[in-house]
Amino acid sequence: MIFTSITFFVFFTVVLVLFGLIRGTSGRIWLLLVASYVFYANWNAWYVLLIFAYGLWGWGLGLAMHNARNAALKKLYFALSIVLSLGTLAYFKYANFFGENIARLFGIRGWSPLDIVLPVGISFFTFHTMSYLIDLYRGHIPPSRNPVKFFLFVSFFPQLVAGPILRASGFLPQLDRPVRVTWPNAVSGAQLFIGGIIQKSLFADHLSIFVDQVYRSPELYSPGTLWLALAAYSMQIFCDFAGYSLMAIGTARILGFELPENFRMPYLSQSIAEFWRRWHISLSTWLRDYLYIPLGGNRHGPTRTQVNMLITMLLGGLWHGASWNFVLWGGMHGVALGVQRAWVGWRESRGWSAERSGPGYRTASWALTLLFCSLAWVPFRSPSFDATLVVLRGLFRESGSMTWYHTPSVLILGAAVVWHLAYQFAPAIVNRLPFRPDELTAWPAMLVLGYSILIIVLLAPLNTSPFIYFQF
Amino acid sequence: MKAGGARAAARTLGRGVLALSAIVCGGEVLVRLFIGGPSPQVYDPEIGYAYRPYSELFQAKEGYARLRFNSLGLNDADIVPKNGRCRVLVIGDSYTAAFQVPRERNFTSAAEQLDNHLDVVNAGRDGLFLGDMHTVFNRLAGDVKPDLVVYVLSQRAVEADILLPGFRVLVAPGSGQITDAVMQVEEKELLKQIFAPVLRVSALVTRLSAQLQPMVVDAMKELEKWRDMLARPVTESHPAGPAVGRPSSEDVLEFVFRRFAAQTPVALLYINALQYRPNHRAAVAPSSADAEAAARRAAARASVRFFNTAEYLIASVTSSGQPPYGFDNAVRPGGHLNDAGHRAVGRALVDLVREMSPVLPSACSAK
Numbered sequence: 001m002i003f004t005s006i007t008f009f010v011f012f013t014v015v016l017v018l019f020g021l022i023r024g025t026s027g028r029i030w031l032l033l034v035a036s037y038v039f040y041a042n043w044n045a046w047y048v049l050l051i052f053a054y055g056l057w058g059w060g061l062g063l064a065m066h067n068a069r070n071a072a073l074k075k076l077y078f079a080l081s082i083v084l085s086l087g088t089l090a091y092f093k094y095a096n097f098f099g100e101n102i103a104r105l106f107g108i109r110g111w112s113p114l115d116i117v118l119p120v121g122i123s124f125f126t127f128h129t130m131s132y133l134i135d136l137y138r139g140h141i142p143p144s145r146n147p148v149k150f151f152l153f154v155s156f157f158p159q160l161v162a163g164p165i166l167r168a169s170g171f172l173p174q175l176d177r178p179v180r181v182t183w184p185n186a187v188s189g190a191q192l193f194i195g196g197i198i199q200k201s202l203f204a205d206h207l208s209i210f211v212d213q214v215y216r217s218p219e220l221y222s223p224g225t226l227w228l229a230l231a232a233y234s235m236q237i238f239c240d241f242a243g244y245s246l247m248a249i250g251t252a253r254i255l256g257f258e259l260p261e262n263f264r265m266p267y268l269s270q271s272i273a274e275f276w277r278r279w280h281i282s283l284s285t286w287l288r289d290y291l292y293i294p295l296g297g298n299r300h301g302p303t304r305t306q307v308n309m310l311i312t313m314l315l316g317g318l319w320h321g322a323s324w325n326f327v328l329w330g331g332m333h334g335v336a337l338g339v340q341r342a343w344v345g346w347r348e349s350r351g352w353s354a355e356r357s358g359p360g361y362r363t364a365s366w367a368l369t370l371l372f373c374s375l376a377w378v379p380f381r382s383p384s385f386d387a388t389l390v391v392l393r394g395l396f397r398e399s400g401s402m403t404w405y406h407t408p409s410v411l412i413l414g415a416a417v418v419w420h421l422a423y424q425f426a427p428a429i430v431n432r433l434p435f436r437p438d439e440l441t442a443w444p445a446m447l448v449l450g451y452s453i454l455i456i457v458l459l460a461p462l463n464t465s466p467f468i469y470f471q472f
Numbered sequence: 473m474k475a476g477g478a479r480a481a482a483r484t485l486g487r488g489v490l491a492l493s494a495i496v497c498g499g500e501v502l503v504r505l506f507i508g509g510p511s512p513q514v515y516d517p518e519i520g521y522a523y524r525p526y527s528e529l530f531q532a533k534e535g536y537a538r539l540r541f542n543s544l545g546l547n548d549a550d551i552v553p554k555n556g557r558c559r560v561l562v563i564g565d566s567y568t569a570a571f572q573v574p575r576e577r578n579f580t581s582a583a584e585q586l587d588n589h590l591d592v593v594n595a596g597r598d599g600l601f602l603g604d605m606h607t608v609f610n611r612l613a614g615d616v617k618p619d620l621v622v623y624v625l626s627q628r629a630v631e632a633d634i635l636l637p638g639f640r641v642l643v644a645p646g647s648g649q650i651t652d653a654v655m656q657v658e659e660k661e662l663l664k665q666i667f668a669p670v671l672r673v674s675a676l677v678t679r680l681s682a683q684l685q686p687m688v689v690d691a692m693k694e695l696e697k698w699r700d701m702l703a704r705p706v707t708e709s710h711p712a713g714p715a716v717g718r719p720s721s722e723d724v725l726e727f728v729f730r731r732f733a734a735q736t737p738v739a740l741l742y743i744n745a746l747q748y749r750p751n752h753r754a755a756v757a758p759s760s761a762d763a764e765a766a767a768r769r770a771a772a773r774a775s776v777r778f779f780n781t782a783e784y785l786i787a788s789v790t791s792s793g794q795p796p797y798g799f800d801n802a803v804r805p806g807g808h809l810n811d812a813g814h815r816a817v818g819r820a821l822v823d824l825v826r827e828m829s830p831v832l833p834s835a836c837s838a839k
Contacts, residue, residue, distance in 0.1 A: 006687060213803055219750045220805075400750050401793030407801040441484045446491035454499050458507065458679055 001042040003193075003247040004201050004460075011039065012251065016181070019255065025179045032152055032179075032255070039157035040120075047119045050088070051160075055151035057084050058129040059144060062136050066143040078137045082130065089126045092118055097322030121161035123319055125154050127286055132168035134290055141169050149175040158251040162244050164262040164282035174257050184437050185253050191434035192250030194452055199243030201460040203412050207236035209461065210406035215381055218391045220400040226391060232409040233381050234374040235416050238266065241280070265423050267373070270365040271344075272336045275373055287316050306341065310334035325379040325388060332376045496676065503675040507532060511678040512541065515665035519604040520657045522597065523547075524672075534802040535572030535810065544615060547575060548594040551615055557591040558836035560825060561616050561736075563605050564624030567743050567817075568596025572799060572808045579809065582818025583825075589835070590825060593618065601655035602629045603639055606731050613735070619833045620825065623732055625742045631763040634724050641724055650719055650727040660689055725770035733776045737831055739824055740771050743817065744782040746789065746797070748805060754789040756782045779824045784816040 001008050015035045022028050037048045061081040068074035090098075096113040103111035132153070135141045144150040153171050214221055214229040221229070245262035252259045266279035276284045292312040298305040310331070317330015347353070357365075375392075382388040394400060423430050435445040512527035523529070523545040530538045542550045547569055562568055562580055570578035580594040593616050595608055605623055633639060638656040643649065663685070670677045719727075732738050745760035756764070764780055771778035788796045796813030798804030809817060829837045 209803065213806065217748065220748050401752055402748070402795060402804065404798070404804040405800055406804075441487065443487070443491065446488065447494065450491055450495040451498070454495055457683060458499070458503065458676075460683070 001039055004197060019181060028179045029148055029152055029175060033148055036152065036155040036157040036160060040160060043120050050119055051125060051155045054125055054129050055154040057081060058132055058154060059147050059150040062133055062143050065136060078133065081133045085126050085130050089122055092116055092122055094322045124163050124165055127165045128154055131286060131290065135168060144172055158248040159259055164245055164248065164260050165286050170260060180256050181254065182256065185256055187437045187440065188434045189250040189253030192253060193247050196243045196247030196250060197456055198452060199239040199246060201456060204236050204240035204243060205461045206408045207232045207412055210409045211236055218387060218394055220402045222400055222403045223395055223398055225402065225404045226394045228405060228409060230374050231413055233377050235413055237377060265420060267370055268420060268424055269369050270362055271369055272333060272340050275369060287312050291315060306338040309337045313337065324385055325382060328379040329376055336372055500674060500676040503679045507679055508675060510673055510675045511671040515661060515668060517657060518607050519600065520661040529571060531571055534807055535799040537571055537574055539571060539575055544612065546595055551593065554591060556835055557589050558825065559591045559593065559616065559618045561593045561595055561612060561618035561621045562624060563595045563608050563621065565596065565600045565626055565629055566598035567626050567809060568594060568624045569598045570596065570814065571598060573811055573814060577811050577814055579814040579817035579821060582815050583821040586818055586822045602633045602728055603653050603655040618736055619836050620828060621736050621738045622741050622824065625740055625767055627745050627760050627763045630767045634721055641719060643719060650723060653724055653727055660685055722766055722770045725767060726773045729771050729774035729776045733774060739777040739779060739828055741821065741824060742767060742780040744780055744785055746785055748795060752790050752793040754786050777828060781817050781820040784820040785813065788812045788816040
């Protein structure tokens with residue numbers, strides 16, 4: 001069930017009606033849990049059992065860990081919970097990838113892939129569960145004693161299939177307060193949802209028409225077309241994922257919940273490190289807190305720091321999908337982070353701090369960061385390693401002759417530039433959104449919201465493409 | 473206090489109505505400027521819809537064109553006396569209708585420009601089914617009086633149209649001979665008829681209906697499915713798969729082609745789909761070749777001359793490196809013929825007439 005479908009609108013309307021009919025927080029939590037399972041069952045009913053199992057071992061082993069008589073037993077429960085979570089993820093997501101590579105490495109003939117259907121969003125609910133268990137093990141949070149609340153934390157439908165990745169410390173306390181729909185939350189949530197639809201249906205889906213066609217046969221197209229496709233995909237993946245996140249945050253807010261911010265205009269970043277503080281924030285902070293820091297972070301000297309960053313980014317790449325292309329993408333970012341860190345260290349050793357750099361340096365940093373991130377999306381988008389090479393070669397050397405400057409993509413990229421410039425240089429305009437409830441009857445709100453809805457209905461492509469991050 | 477509240481509510485309501493009006497008017501202007509005009513279509517009980525005489529069409533969805541239909545509702549100039557020219561009536565679907573390019577650049581005009589002895593009448597209509605093409609001929613034959621009728625076939629027409637559930641093939645019970653093959657008018661056309669008065673004047677409503685129509689049709693199908701399920705036990709439902717006793721696709725094609733050939737000299741022109749390769753190369757797409765082979769066999773059985781456009785379209789790719797299909801604002805390559813494609817098919821049409829000239833009236837003889 002995707003947010004832009006009629007099915008979701010019907011589903012959410014029913015949930016809201018029932019939400020209003022049920023009095024009391026515990027009944028509403030039950031309703032949201034059942035709704036979350038129905039939401040997932042609409043894709044695959046059997047895999048609801050999988051989410052249920054995650055909830056069961058997360059809650060059960062969490063309590064067992066908390067009540068363990070000694071440290072060894074606590075460690076055992078913790079290890080078991082992590083093995084279960086990662087083992088399940090590994091089976092569903094990586095079994096064929098590793099099997100195929102091992103078979104190729106050792107020349108094993110007759111290996112055939114297992115018939116495994118990848119559960120939508122498994123990477124996300126695995127990370128939810130793991131963050132709870134790790135935080136609990138570290139003593140940062142108390143255990144969740146109420147199974148219904150914990151199961152809802154694992155399966156909360158607005159963010160179930162593509163995040164933002166929740167932390168128990170941020171979500172579970174919200175279930176201890178009265179759960180209710182309020183007018184200000186509903187108004188703001190609905191506007192965030194509309195903003196998400198604009199990003200997804202109006203921008204990402206139109207860009208995908210161009211990008212998909214070019215990536216289907218990149219060898220046919222001229223360098224100019226490939227550069228446009230490069231820019232278009234950079235914007236598509238941002239609009240697709242940020243749009244989904246916005247819809248998730250909006251849906252949750254209508255129901256009275258706050259989800260963490262996931263994007264903060266990442267293409268305005270002036271360094272790769274800054275990019276990761278603005279892009280998929282809930283994942284990058286997860287990787288920082290549960291992988292990079294436990295590996296040693298920056299506490300063991302420059303070389304070890306570089307290695308830790310590279311490992312974190314390689315695994316972050318692999319988290320996205322079982323393919324060497326994702327590993328390559330993660331590796332490129334890991335190396336870039338290392339190079340940037342060395343560069344900053346070198347500059348600082350000469351007394352040139354980032355704060356004192358002029359607009360020319362900052363503009364060059366921004367352009368280089370944007371160029372690198374866009375080029376790094378090539379392996380991320382390409383269906384194979386060979387296709388990656390074809391695109392990268394084609395960007396600089398003419399092999400194909402077809403030119404196609406897709407007008408909607410050019411217009412969308414233009415609109416994106418305007419929006420980014422407004423964010424950077426006229427934040428007052430951007431910060432007017434979303435409108436407050438008391439502003440809804442004023443002209444600006446009525447016209448902006450009215451035209452937004454009209455333009456969505458008029459221009460959204462008839463065949464919406466699924467969210468890119470659903471596959472992860 | 474109450475009066476003040478009521479006044480405030482009335483002001484808010486008034487502002488809401490004004491805002492809604494502004495949005496609707498602004499939407500109408502935006503659509504007319506950048507997307508398309510009001511619907512020029514009129515409901516037609518036989519072929520679903522036709523175009524109103526002298527109505528105008530504007531579309532910027534695929535390519536860009538502002539067109540004016542003639543007195544017969546065709547995307548062409550008005551019919552004038554032949555004056556010794558060879559008149560060719562071209563009937564086909566959206567490839568022929570060519571709403572993506574200005575009229576003077578479509579393939580029927582291109583053929584006239586290449587050979588000034590030709591007077592090509594474009595009777596294409598987007599979405600025209602193979603089974604309805606003879607109806608279009610029957611309607612126009614009196615006005616146009618063609619020396620040659622060319623039916624333009626696309627892969628979709630040959631391959632998919634005749635398998636549609638709405639395509640009714642009637643078979644004589646005893647002999648098994650096909651007696652009729654006709655496309656049923658789709659439900660959406662009936663829906664459009666209901667809203668015709670608004671669609672005719674409002675570009676905004678026309679666009680909204682195009683956007684929402686698939687949703688409405690899906691919802692209607694879903695409703696029907698539920699109604700059927702509730703009205704009939706599951707065990708009685710029809711099994712999936714091809715209908716028992718339905719003639720083969722080639723037999724149906726042969727019947728349709730024979731019906732074409734019943735009157736004036738007739739030829740079939742097949743629009744090939746291409747598969748592209750780097751370095752200005754292209755070949756006929758395998759699926760298109762398969763469909764062409766089936767149509768060619770059926771045409772041979774029906775004794776109808778069959779021509780294709782492959783070499784002309786491939787030559788266009790070889791010379792320019794650009795595909796003959798697709799537009800910057802839609803998909804490239806893909807979709808309908810662009811300027812280069814229309815020039816290529818125009819050349820194919822001219823050569824077709826030359827090859828057919830021995831069996832055509834003297835006006836059509838090669839000069």
